[in-house]
Amino acid sequence: MPEHDPVRDAARYRVERDSAGERPEQEHAAPRGRMENRHQWVDVVIDQAIARGEFDDLPLAGKPIPGIARHDPDWWLKALIEREQISGVLPEAIQLRKDDAVLAERLDGLRTQDDVRAAVEEFNARIVSARRQLMGGPPVVTPLRDVDREVQAWAERHRPPEPSPEPAPTRRRWGRRT
Template identity: 60%
Template sequence: MDRITGSAEPMDEDARNRAARYRMDPDADRADESPDEDAPVPPQRRPEDQTLWVDQQIRAAMARGEFDDLPYAGKPLPHIDTAAEPDWWLKRFIEREQITGVLPEALQLRKDDAILDEQLDRLRSERAVREAVEEFNRRIVAARRQLQGGPPVVTQLRDIEVEVAAWRARRGRRAQASAPLPEPPPPGLIRRAWDRLRRRG
């Protein structure tokens, strides 16, 4: 049995060389060889040969240092909930490459939803808040129609009355926090009041 091809019939030296060359590189250029219908068909590469070749390539890349300084080297990979965030890969790519102004509407809505409260807090009237929330909801409805394609829209509509009430509450808390503290009474006044209380006792 031939040890290179596994064939029961021995091969001549030329065919053996071609078969050995094929096992090392099945995509080698054979344009200079004239087609020979009687030539034996080279054997297919065995799975274990391909596994060995891949392993050798990985080891060579490691030796060249191509895997050094990769993100998360020596750390666990972050958990990604692909069900809740189906387009996580696109979001990570945009963040990593710092791409701006080209987000699909579904992703832009998620980004705007996260900072909507902050944007509403800059507005000075309830009417402006209502108009801003209405416009945000219009964008969600338009994106859900998928007229322009893109990833699915998971951003929820905002209730206008709830958003106005929340805006009012945040505005009240800010007003209280920024109100000046009352002036402390002069020290002599406190002492006189304390003396009067002691005399009564």
């Protein structure tokens, strides 16, 4: 068990206060435990944590929180998506842009031209499907990929390098030194 438990300390504080006969300043105040008095309990817990030094030497102490300089109500959600690299929850138009940017790397991991052709056709089908849906969100601006051109580019990237021609042997001249 931790030595300083904020919940237990707050409960002790309440019991000691009640046993001493202290009463709220206002006789018609709401009974303890309701939401109206929670802020007092939170203040006590925070004051105790400060006294124990739990807020000393925090990593960003005195510095602005990164990523919230601009006024964006969804800054925390965007930071979470970026930090955790969450995918599949973006609008399809934005997900297609991200997938388009890494398509060549994805194709390089495939082994055959048939696999490359199937992957590009599936990507194009996703673009066409997203253009047909009227779900709202950003417009789909990702262009369709030419399947034959992508297969050819993949084949060029996977072509083994041609051996360089060996230099012709040079003739040695045996001559006298003078």
